[in-house]
Amino acid sequence: MATLDKSLSPQRVEQPKKHFWRWLNPYVYLIPAFLVMGVITYYPMIYQVWMSFTDYGIKNLRVNSQAPNFVGLSNYINILTNNLGLSYYNFWHMLSFNLFWTFSNVIIHVALGILIAVILNRQGLWFKGIYRAIYILPIVLPQIIVANIFRNMFDPDYGAINQGLAVLGKIFFSLGPNVFQIHWIDQINYPISGLPLTLSYFALLITNVWLGWPFMTIVASGALQSIPKDLYEAARMDGANEIQQFWRITLPLIRPAMVPAAVYGTVMTFNLFSLIYFLSGGGPLRQTEILITTAYRLINEQRLYGVAAAFCVYIFFILLVITLLLNSLTRATESYDV
């Protein structure tokens, strides 16, 4: 009790010194993290901006090598005007493909996720637990391993996709196995005429849909279970059928949960390095290359560190714009409630 009394009647005399320590205390907590991040995160980020104005290359890597030359904005200009010496490199094609890739994926993920969640959460469904146990697998398995497995499955000669399609084709349409020698990854011409998307895009899309929908289903399931049942009863009494109930009750009420999930999915898909690098390798002819895989190639294959730094600065600002846009979108839907 003695301590309690003390804390209830603070002694005015000690105040200034105590006040200083209390003011300092939060910063002491921050020291470890910001010391480490200052050295290995923020300093490299600032250094990278400096690098982006130089011609930093292999020649500058040795310990006592000379400093790289200052080249002004030429890295930035060369990236946008496709002057990097990379064959088939086109910044604007890549950026638009990257955006299309992101939105086509997220739309399918969300739509499929909600659809399956609605079916899965119907009352009286059999084997619900078994389905749930199976559907969590794409989330639990490491994504990069899945990318490798699908790369293997899309093999034109022995891959599981073509072999599986051959089995289905034989049963349902009595087609021979030769029909299904599909070159998923390296076919150059577009499978759908008029649509500038290679078959490797569809291979990537299939893989990423496999990976992506269960997350949306889990989020949607959580939201579905919190919708009061009497809303549906009221709707039924008013004569609404199941489809009307879905559009008028289910969808508006799970929207607050789905929008943040979709935003998260958008950012993740925009930067989906491992899948594209391992599955299509950006091919054929850089048709499925996205920003982040190109940045990695500039470092790892071209060894153009200065150019790569400038490229990463572009990535930073593009992501900043996307994040801010998506944030204002989320905020606009945040207030939406029953």
Place this chain on the structure above:
Amino acid sequence: MSSVTKIPLSTRIRWVFQSRSSTGERGMTLGAQLLSQLLLLVVAATVLYPILWVVSMSFDPRDISRPTVLRLNPFQGGLSLKAYADVIKKPTANPVSLGQLMFNSFRLATLTGIASIIVGVFAAYAFSRLRFVGRRVLMIAVLTVLMLPSIATLPALFVLLNKIQISIGGTPFNLRNSLLGVGLAILSGSLPFAIWNMKGYLDTIPKELEEAAMIDGCTPNAAFLRVTLPLSTPVLAVTFFLGFMSTWTEFATSWLFLTNAKSFTLMMALYNMVGQYSNTTPWSHFAAMSVLIALPVTIIYLFVQRWFVGGLAIGGVKG
């Protein structure tokens, strides 16, 4: 980061434990039931197809380099562990055993995971509980890094870590070409994530608990160490595991940094088995390797999730 991270935890619990349907007043008609079952079965088949393919391929007893017949049942035509034995002995053309690769990946993943929670938890607490000048600016500084994919800072990290070259007892040491350097590069991206993840959980621990401790005579710092920190063990474990899992399967940084086969990681070896030089690698080896890499983290994931759910029952987490 893996896609596991952002599922609201309460949802994950519901997913695991509320699987039994609440016996509703209104069942489904038989037609609707059968149609739903058909759709869900097709979906389940597409989910299981790649997994069955790989597992069955890894047990293929025929010892051929490419599977010529579709085989999805691992028990069909006998089991053979030869692919596993080969992979454990020498997974790639490089003179390293699987044990060495696993040890490298394990060291890397454990140390970066532990470092990110030990260094990060204090900052997470400060952001969650304390009010100070510059809080907003520093939080934005953390979020900015969180927004960036780790590859976007690799050019500078590569160049800077490469500058640190010393010789220890005559043998040259290049920080860039070492697991320590890779670990530092990974930590630079995983630390902000760890801080943010732990802050989110600390926000949900009631402030009253600390206030009660302070009334009982704790200083604010002791209240953190004795009350809040023990209560946040679940999130420390989960943050460690998420860091572990992403580093265990990390590829881009280690592939760029490491050139010495002795310090290669599991994912680098797997890439050697599927990349452009892999025409001679039997697919059964690739399949066995995939299973060997994925199995530990998948099992730990399930274990951690259950344990975490137990811890959550006490505290309760914002969804």
